[in-house]
Amino acid sequence: MKASLFDRQGVPIKIGKEIARGGEGAILEIQGHPKYVAKVYHKPVFEAKAAKLNAMVDTKTARLVELAAWPVEVIQDGDGHVVGVVLPKILDYKDIHLLYGPRSRMREFPTATWPFLIRTAANLARAFSAIHEAGHVIGDVNDKVALVSEKSIVKLIDCDSFQVNADKKLYPCDVGVLTxxxxxxxxxxxxxxxxxxxxHDNFGLSVLIFQLLFMARHPFSGSYEGPEDMPIEKAIKEYRYVYGPDAAxxxxxxxxxxxxxxxxPPEMRELFERAFAEGSDKKMxxxxxxxxVALEELFSAVTKCKTNPSHSFILRNGPCPFCALESTTCSALFNLPVLFQTKEGxxxxxxxxIGTIWKEIRTVKPPGKLAPFQQMTEGKALPKPASKFIYYVSSLAIIITAIGLAHSTDNASLALLGVIPPLWLFSRGNSSRAGRSRKRFTQVELRWKALVSPREFLKYHAKLVEAKKALNNLGDEHERKMKDVHSSKHQxxxxxxxxxxxIAPGEIKGISSAALAILQSYGIETAKDLKRKSLAxxxxxxxxRxxxxxxxxxxxxKKFMFDPGKGVDPMAIASVGxxxxxxxxxxxQLLAEGPAKLKHIARQTHLRRVALKTEFDTICDTAVAA
Ligand SMILES: Nc1ncnc2c1ncn2[C@@H]1O[C@H](COP(=O)(O)OP(=O)(O)OP(=O)(O)O)[C@@H](O)[C@H]1O
Ligand SMILES: [Mg+2]
Incomplete structure (x- = not known):
C-alpha cells in the first residue's frame, strides 16, 4: 500500500505487511500500533458502505470491541475517500471450523476435548448475544464468522458485513451462505x-453449535430415502432436521x-428441535x-470417561458415545494426553x-511368506553325508598290514604300508569336510524353517492387538474394581x-499385661488382629487364651452395625484410579511405539532371510563343486 492513508482526524496511518486476505479486503499490520490491524478493501468503497463504516465506528462499545473485530476507526485516502477500517488485532486465533472438524481439531487445537467445544459454543453464543443486545444482526452467519483462541475465547470477525443499527438507521447485510x-x-x-x-441469526447460531458439539456434522445432512437429490439447502428449506422427532x-x-x-440432556435436545422444527420461522x-445458559449447564454436567480420558460425556445417558464411535470408525476424535516417562526418568x-496410531499399525506390511525349505532344495545338489566306507576299510587295512609287518618282511606288505596311510588320511579329511558342510546345511535348514512364517512380527502384532483391546476395556475394568471396592464396604x-x-489387660480372661506384651510383639493389638492363624x-x-x-x-x-449410607474409603477409590x-x-506407550517397532521387525526378518538365502546358495554351490 503505497498511497498515504489517514484516520478521520487526518493523522497518517502507516500500513505494514499483509497478514490475511479475504474476498473483500486485505488485513494488514499498522506500523507503531501492534494491537490493531487495517482492513483495506480491494475495490473502491461506495458511499452507502462508507456511511455504514462511519456509523459502526461511532457506535462502537467496549463490549463489541472485546467480543468482535469491530471497526474502531475509518481509513481514508488523501482525498477523504474511505478505503478501509482499523480493527482490533486478533492474534493467534484460528477459524472456528478448524475446531469442529475432528482431524483439523487434533492438529490445530491438540488439547481440545468435548468440554472445550461446549465452552467455545457457549462463548460463541455470548458473542452473538452481545451483537443482538446492541441492536445489530450478524446476518451472514457462516463457518468463518468467528475465530477461536486456544483458551476457547471467541471473537467475531467480518463485522462490516453485519446488519448495523445506528443513528436510527439500518445498514443492511447483503450476503449470506445458505448452509x-x-x-x-x-x-x-x-x-x-x-x-x-x-x-434468522439464531438459526445459524444453532447450526454452528450443532457442528461444534457433534464433530462437524450439519443438522440437515443425512441419508434421504426419497428418489430425488437432497442437498443441504433443500433439506433446510423443507425442515428436514435429520435428528428431529419428525425425521422418519x-x-x-x-x-x-x-x-x-x-x-x-433432553432440555438441550429440545433447543435444537425448536431451532430447526417446522414453524420456527414464526416462533422464536x-x-x-x-x-x-444451556451450554454452561452442559459443561458442568459432563463426566470424564474412564476408558479414555480425552472423552467426556453425560453419564446418566448411558455409555460413552465417543468410545463407541471411535471403536467403530477406528479414528480418534480427540487427542489423548498421557504421562510419559522420558529416558532420563x-x-x-x-x-x-490412538486412532491414528492404530491406522499406522494396520498399514505396516508383514513380511511375506518364505518358500518352504523342501521346495528350495528341489533339483539342487546338496551336501551328502560323508562316506565312511573308504575310511573304515583303509583303517582296517592299516591294522592288518601293521600286524603283517610285525611278522614278516615281504615287499608287498611294505608297499601296502606306502599306499594305505595316505588313503586313510585323505578319506578322513574328506569325511570331516563333508560333515562340516552337512552340519552347516542342517543349521541353515533349521533357521529357514524358523523364518518361514514371520513369527516374531505376528507375535508382536498380536501383542498390540491385545493392548488395544485392554485399552478399550479399561473402563469396564475400572468399573469392576470400583464394584469390588464398594462390595468390600461391609468388611x-x-x-x-x-x-x-x-486388647486391654484384665478385660479378657487370661490376658495379663505380660500376655498382652507378647501379643503386641507379634503385631496383635486390636480385635481386628485376632485371627486363629496369627494367634497360632x-x-x-x-x-x-x-x-x-x-x-x-x-x-x-455381633455388636457391629453396618451403615450402607457410609461412603467408601476415598484412599481406596484414588488407588483404583x-x-x-x-x-x-x-x-x-506400547501402542505408540508399535508402528516403528513393527516396521523394524519386518525389516530385520527380511534381512535375515536374504542372508540365509545367500548362505543356502553358497552351500549348494560348494556341493556342486565337490
Ligand atoms: N481483526 C483481525 N485480526 C487479525 N486477523 C483478522 C482480523 N479480521 C480478519 N482477520 C483475518 O483475515 C481474514 C479475512 O478477513 P474478513 O473476513 O474480514 O475479510 P473479507 O474480505 O470481508 O472476507 P469475506 O470475503 O470472506 O467476507 C479472516 O478470515 C481472518 O483470518
Ligand atoms: Mg466480508
Missing amino acids: HQPPEFQGVKTFRGLRRTKN NKKMKPPPHAIMPTAL RPAAKEWV RQRTALIN DQLDCWLDKHK EVPTIGSA VKALMAWRLQLE REIDMKRAELV
Missing part, C-alpha cells in the same frame, strides 16, 4: 435489501458414524442467551492419538469397628 441461513431464506435470489432479524416422516436418517443428540428460535505429557466397616477395640504363631499363648480372645472378637462382631491411569499409560 447457515434459515429455511425462509433458502431459494432467495439475493440477500440485497433483505431485512435480517435475530431469529420426512424420510431422513442420520448419516453413519454420527454422535446422536441423545448424548445431550432459541436465543443466543438461552444457548449460553522425567515425566512428560504427550498428546496421543471395611467391620475392620474399622474391630480396630477401634484395643504366638508361642506360649495357649489354647484357653486363644479361645477367650476369639470369643471377645465374636462378641464385638491410579492403578488404571498407570495401566493406560503403559498400554498407550
Whole structure:
C-alpha cells in the first residue's frame, strides 16, 4: 500500500505487511500500533458502505470491541475517500471450523476435548448475544464468522458485513451462505435489501453449535430415502432436521458414524428441535442467551470417561458415545494426553492419538511368506553325508598290514604300508569336510524353517492387538474394581469397628499385661488382629487364651452395625484410579511405539532371510563343486 492513508482526524496511518486476505479486503499490520490491524478493501468503497463504516465506528462499545473485530476507526485516502477500517488485532486465533472438524481439531487445537467445544459454543453464543443486545444482526452467519483462541475465547470477525443499527438507521447485510441461513431464506435470489432479524441469526447460531458439539456434522445432512437429490439447502428449506422427532416422516436418517443428540440432556435436545422444527420461522428460535445458559449447564454436567480420558460425556445417558464411535470408525476424535516417562526418568505429557496410531499399525506390511525349505532344495545338489566306507576299510587295512609287518618282511606288505596311510588320511579329511558342510546345511535348514512364517512380527502384532483391546476395556475394568471396592464396604466397616477395640489387660480372661506384651510383639493389638492363624504363631499363648480372645472378637462382631449410607474409603477409590491411569499409560506407550517397532521387525526378518538365502546358495554351490 503505497498511497498515504489517514484516520478521520487526518493523522497518517502507516500500513505494514499483509497478514490475511479475504474476498473483500486485505488485513494488514499498522506500523507503531501492534494491537490493531487495517482492513483495506480491494475495490473502491461506495458511499452507502462508507456511511455504514462511519456509523459502526461511532457506535462502537467496549463490549463489541472485546467480543468482535469491530471497526474502531475509518481509513481514508488523501482525498477523504474511505478505503478501509482499523480493527482490533486478533492474534493467534484460528477459524472456528478448524475446531469442529475432528482431524483439523487434533492438529490445530491438540488439547481440545468435548468440554472445550461446549465452552467455545457457549462463548460463541455470548458473542452473538452481545451483537443482538446492541441492536445489530450478524446476518451472514457462516463457518468463518468467528475465530477461536486456544483458551476457547471467541471473537467475531467480518463485522462490516453485519446488519448495523445506528443513528436510527439500518445498514443492511447483503450476503449470506445458505448452509447457515434459515429455511425462509433458502431459494432467495439475493440477500440485497433483505431485512435480517435475530431469529434468522439464531438459526445459524444453532447450526454452528450443532457442528461444534457433534464433530462437524450439519443438522440437515443425512441419508434421504426419497428418489430425488437432497442437498443441504433443500433439506433446510423443507425442515428436514435429520435428528428431529419428525425425521422418519420426512424420510431422513442420520448419516453413519454420527454422535446422536441423545448424548445431550433432553432440555438441550429440545433447543435444537425448536431451532430447526417446522414453524420456527414464526416462533422464536432459541436465543443466543438461552444457548449460553444451556451450554454452561452442559459443561458442568459432563463426566470424564474412564476408558479414555480425552472423552467426556453425560453419564446418566448411558455409555460413552465417543468410545463407541471411535471403536467403530477406528479414528480418534480427540487427542489423548498421557504421562510419559522420558529416558532420563522425567515425566512428560504427550498428546496421543490412538486412532491414528492404530491406522499406522494396520498399514505396516508383514513380511511375506518364505518358500518352504523342501521346495528350495528341489533339483539342487546338496551336501551328502560323508562316506565312511573308504575310511573304515583303509583303517582296517592299516591294522592288518601293521600286524603283517610285525611278522614278516615281504615287499608287498611294505608297499601296502606306502599306499594305505595316505588313503586313510585323505578319506578322513574328506569325511570331516563333508560333515562340516552337512552340519552347516542342517543349521541353515533349521533357521529357514524358523523364518518361514514371520513369527516374531505376528507375535508382536498380536501383542498390540491385545493392548488395544485392554485399552478399550479399561473402563469396564475400572468399573469392576470400583464394584469390588464398594462390595468390600461391609468388611471395611467391620475392620474399622474391630480396630477401634484395643486388647486391654484384665478385660479378657487370661490376658495379663505380660500376655498382652507378647501379643503386641507379634503385631496383635486390636480385635481386628485376632485371627486363629496369627494367634497360632504366638508361642506360649495357649489354647484357653486363644479361645477367650476369639470369643471377645465374636462378641464385638455381633455388636457391629453396618451403615450402607457410609461412603467408601476415598484412599481406596484414588488407588483404583491410579492403578488404571498407570495401566493406560503403559498400554498407550506400547501402542505408540508399535508402528516403528513393527516396521523394524519386518525389516530385520527380511534381512535375515536374504542372508540365509545367500548362505543356502553358497552351500549348494560348494556341493556342486565337490
Ligand atoms: N481483526 C483481525 N485480526 C487479525 N486477523 C483478522 C482480523 N479480521 C480478519 N482477520 C483475518 O483475515 C481474514 C479475512 O478477513 P474478513 O473476513 O474480514 O475479510 P473479507 O474480505 O470481508 O472476507 P469475506 O470475503 O470472506 O467476507 C479472516 O478470515 C481472518 O483470518
Ligand atoms: Mg466480508
